Amino acid sequence: MEPDQRIRTKITPLIILAFAVHILLLLSVLDIYFTSPLEHGMIHHRANISNPPARRLVLLLADGLRASALFNKDMPTATPFLYSIKENEGAWGIAHTQVPTESRPGHIAIFAGFYEDPSAIFKGWRDNPVDFDTVINQSTKSVCFGSPDIVNMFNKYNYSHITSYYYDPLMEDFSGKWKSVVLDQWVMEHSKKYIQSGRLSGSQDGVIVFLHLLGIDTAGHSFKPVSMEYKLNIEELDKEINLFVKFFTNYFHDNDTAFIFTSDHGMTDWGSHGAGSKDETEVPFIAWGSGIPKTAERHDLNLTDIAPLISALLGINFPTNSLGITPLHFLNAPIKDTAQIVYANALQLYELFMAKEKKIKKNPIVVFKPFYKLPKEKLIGWKSYMEDLFQMENYQEVIKFTENVINNLVEGIKYYNSYFQIYLSLLSTLAFIGWLLYLISWLPIFSNVYSSIGTGDWNYHNIKEKPLSVVFLFLNVIGFVISRAMGFIYYYTLYVLFPMASWYLVYLRSNYMRLLYNWLMQFKVRTLLSFAITYGIGTEMLVSCFLFNKTKSRCGI
Numbered sequence: 001m002e003p004d005q006r007i008r009t010k011i012t013p014l015i016i017l018a019f020a021v022h023i024l025l026l027l028s029v030l031d032i033y034f035t036s037p038l039e040h041g042m043i044h045h046r047a048n049i050s051n052p053p054a055r056r057l058v059l060l061l062a063d064g065l066r067a068s069a070l071f072n073k074d075m076p077t078a079t080p081f082l083y084s085i086k087e088n089e090g091a092w093g094i095a096h097t098q099v100p101t102e103s104r105p106g107h108i109a110i111f112a113g114f115y116e117d118p119s120a121i122f123k124g125w126r127d128n129p130v131d132f133d134t135v136i137n138q139s140t141k142s143v144c145f146g147s148p149d150i151v152n153m154f155n156k157y158n159y160s161h162i163t164s165y166y167y168d169p170l171m172e173d174f175s176g177k178w179k180s181v182v183l184d185q186w187v188m189e190h191s192k193k194y195i196q197s198g199r200l201s202g203s204q205d206g207v208i209v210f211l212h213l214l215g216i217d218t219a220g221h222s223f224k225p226v227s228m229e230y231k232l233n234i235e236e237l238d239k240e241i242n243l244f245v246k247f248f249t250n251y252f253h254d255n256d257t258a259f260i261f262t263s264d265h266g267m268t269d270w271g272s273h274g275a276g277s278k279d280e281t282e283v284p285f286i287a288w289g290s291g292i293p294k295t296a297e298r299h300d301l302n303l304t305d306i307a308p309l310i311s312a313l314l315g316i317n318f319p320t321n322s323l324g325i326t327p328l329h330f331l332n333a334p335i336k337d338t339a340q341i342v343y344a345n346a347l348q349l350y351e352l353f354m355a356k357e358k359k360i361k362k363n364p365i366v367v368f369k370p371f372y373k374l375p376k377e378k379l380i381g382w383k384s385y386m387e388d389l390f391q392m393e394n395y396q397e398v399i400k401f402t403e404n405v406i407n408n409l410v411e412g413i414k415y416y417n418s419y420f421q422i423y424l425s426l427l428s429t430l431a432f433i434g435w436l437l438y439l440i441s442w443l444p445i446f447s448n449v450y451s452s453i454g455t456g457d458w459n460y461h462n463i464k465e466k467p468l469s470v471v472f473l474f475l476n477v478i479g480f481v482i483s484r485a486m487g488f489i490y491y492y493t494l495y496v497l498f499p500m501a502s503w504y505l506v507y508l509r510s511n512y513m514r515l516l517y518n519w520l521m522q523f524k525v526r527t528l529l530s531f532a533i534t535y536g537i538g539t540e541m542l543v544s545c546f547l548f549n550k551t552k553s554r555c556g557i
Ligand SMILES: [Zn+2]
Pocket: 064, 103, 217, 221, 273
């Protein structure tokens, strides 16, 4: 064979192998950091109170509205209705969310109390592969109006107590030809019609009315948030909300409604969202009405805290997978009821914590290390202590003590969520180092790398190859058995075999590695060090390009 052709026959399988390795590495990253956090089969908990703070709740959700676009010096004139509510009628703050700042994950955070199962990335954040519980499921009746993508998300199983009304998706026009506020007007008009028809009984408890308002998001994508169109949509929405709230309050006439105005995610100056900048993760939050205190002071919360707040206000079950903590700054209830609400929130988190702990305990291979802040004795003692305090009517102490337990439970749930991370990251790091060494052995940095040694086969065969292959096979079988016993899903076993395979490849190329070593040894230590530093800085700069938005433009990405 001609040298050129020989190189080609060696390079093609190498490229295929490299492709497979990178797919596996990408999958391992997703599995390490993006595994489904959802558990199933837990008992539900709701606050043990006879009169919930509110009978019904209206959630007005302005999709894509960033906090700075509402809470600014123009607020009194641009959005006088929301401004007067914020100042005189209710409580407000900034709700913080996290990546991916997309509509679906944002809505799930609000209604289910957790940041969406990251495995939904494979479905483009449009569907969740795993079923989940929401305040909408748990309400006695919910009626949702808005974009079909959003309102249909919460009634996959067509429960009779949930009704959704949505417009034709063709109405969502990002070209800017139509005024985006028509989407909001559609929602207002149809929800008013629905209420006027008398289908929402005034005497029913635990009712949610959800208005999904997509106008601002549409204007932001078409014209950017600094545009007149985005601002105008906010101003017009303020008027629409004013009219709707007046209509709603007049219709029911009982002061038993709580209102929440918020958003699912913000938007960057260039009209995009999805990443983790402040403009994208900070959204406005204003609450008023039944069960909500009047305070002009700002109190921030997490987007996931809205779900337990809704459960608390309506006295309905907390969603089972919620990691939210009831934000007491937004709750105006007798201390006795507040204590019951906080306790029920803790019991729900306790169920989730125990479900996660049980799963790891059940695993015969994993060394079970309980979360150090919540050993078994402490958890049992906590419940009976609470019962005593309730009997003594020491509600202040219930709240104080339970808030601490809640923080520990949330921390513990996160601890168990990442339990397998350490195993998997260790394996893929080992595999990747092996793979890099193997690749280095193919670098044409010395002229005879492809041809001078060996028989010309793709992998130069070593003398000790046979016994080592047996060892390799044996290790693989053990790895497979262990990973199956650990309850890894089938392709997880690939991660166990992956490091062994990559180091076996390194072994096969050990003669080339020796050559490389000799080649490197020609240089002075000082030269080698300066090489390492230069490459180190270069790599760091590349990495920072991906991490920081601001450096992005400088790197030209
Ligand atoms: Zn959007």
